[in-house]
Amino acid sequence: MASSVSLVARYCYATFSGSASLSGNTVTYRASVTASQGGGGDVNSFTAKAAGTTLASGSIAWGGSKSGSANIGSATCHPGQTVSTSVSCSLWSRHQQSDSGETKYGSFTISYTRTKATITLDPGSGSGGTASVECTYGEAMPAITIPERSGYAFMGYFSGEGGTGTKYYNADGSSATNADFDADTILYAHWDAMSILHVKDGETIRTITNIKAVQNGTVRDIIGCYAVVNGEVHQGV
Secondary structure (H helix, E strand, O other), X not given: OOOEEEEEEOOEEEEEEEEEEEEOOEEEEEEEEEEEEOOOOOEEEEEEEEOOEEEEEEEEOOOOEEEEEEEEEEEEOOOOOEEEEEEEEEEEEEOOOOOOOEEEEEEEEEEEEOOOEEEEEXXXXXXXXXXXXXXXXXXXXXXXXXXXXXXXXXXXXXXXXXXXXXXXXXXXXXXXXXXXXXXXXXXXXXXXXXXXXXEEEOOEEEEEEOOEEEEOOEEEEOOEEEEEEOOEEEEOO
């Protein structure tokens, strides 16, 4: 549907259009009209309405014009979303006092698209991976390349540091939670220390990660980096 419309009734020519503005998460729709005299006579009286609201009225002398505008509604709009409304409008005009007048009808659309939220991905002590993404409210987070950190496993991106708050990314870089940001923000990487064991068997070196041990019947993680040299386990490589 068109973003503006022109109507003609009894020597009155009117063009309706709309605009939208954002405050917080609310989009306000505003309709405007410019009416002018045309043809072979004055406009004794006219009324231009949009969404049932009078935008301009009165009389228009030969060659003259009148304009007016008014707010006609609102909608909630989050980052990345588009909202729109179809606006019905009407123009009534008469040439003489004894004239019952003529009414014409039309419609136009007001649309508003909000910029996506920019999310900065803070890898903390890690490096690499996707630095930032743009997301749409209510949709899955865009897939990312995960960062790396020697001796640690990436556990995902969270709204708080240290793995606190809402988890938005899984360890594989996929979306864990749909975007619900109303502004640009930062997500923080959470890391889990890995145990690393280097075992030399002849000329072959095998690396084993995420080693676990049983202590008094309880399975526990072994954290750190170890090497087996001549049958003895040493911390460090």
